[in-house]
Amino acid sequence: MFDRVAAKYDRTNNVLSVGNAPLWRVATTKAVDPKPGQRILDVAAGTGTSSASLARSGASVVAADFSPGMIDVGRRRQAHVPNLVFVEADATKLPFDDASFDAVTISFGLRNVNEPKQALAEFFRVTKPGGRVVICEFSTPSVPFVRFGYNAYQRYVMPPLVRLSSSNDTAYDYLNESINAWPDQRTLAAWIRGAGYVDVAWRNLTMGVVALHRAAKPVPPGE
Structure with missing residues (x-):
């Protein structure tokens, strides 16, 4: 499916997000806080715009997809x-050594993984x-009227926009399904904590349409 939409993927994302995609990318980059000399893994990197x-x-x-x-x-x-550099990789079976990255990030890709907890x-x-x-992932707006408006946008506005901007509009039928099936902010935070990370926190972007989760891998005692 993603092979079929690759050619116009970035343009479609900008259209469907009503111009918010670049703002979400800036927020994610700031949260990752990359530094010269560090090694960063961007999973589900797509065409590498965020990378x-x-x-x-x-x-x-390393942009992995x-x-x-x-x-x-x-x-x-x-x-x-x-x-x-780009690497073809399965998020649930990454071809990298243990403890080889200073930061790992994924934007709008975790919900597309069959086993998200295994990916974490x-x-x-x-x-x-x-x-x-x-x-960085689509999430659940916390304010009822925002949820109502977002659901209406998904149902009535997004389909014609997809037909205008995408190279394969039928593939985007999956988009709404995956967003609606995805857990809320608190549940994802629990999954991240369950993977072993600590200091798990999140903040909402665009009133909770998107949530940015952050966490750290603990340092073993004595290191």
Whole structure:
């Protein structure tokens, strides 16, 4: 499915988010707080738009995605970024050594993983002690009238926008289904804590349409 939408994926995201996608990307990059010399893993990186934003800090960024089509588009579009590499990878079975990244991040991809808790366990495994995880994902608006308006947007406005902007509008039928089936902020925080992370926190973006979760991998005693 993602191979089929790769060509116009970024444009469609900008249209469907009503211009909010770049703002969410900025918030995520700030939360990751990449530094020169650090190694960052961006999972479900798609065409690497978020990965390139992280790489501008001087950090070494690995953009991992399950879709060969997304990676192919990403490698072409981000060819000018020297400290960014693309790797085809399954989020539930990452091809990286233990404790090999200073930070792991995923934006709008965790809900697309068949076993999200297994993915979180893999994120924890490859995060260095003291490192961090940042997850940006659609969530549950906390205010009733915002939930009502968001549901109406998904039902009546999003379908025609998809037909206008996407390279494969039928693939986006899955989008609303996956968003509506995804757990709320508190539940995701519990999953992250269950994977082993500590200091789990989140903040809502766009009144809870999106939530940004953050956590750290504890440092073993004596290290």
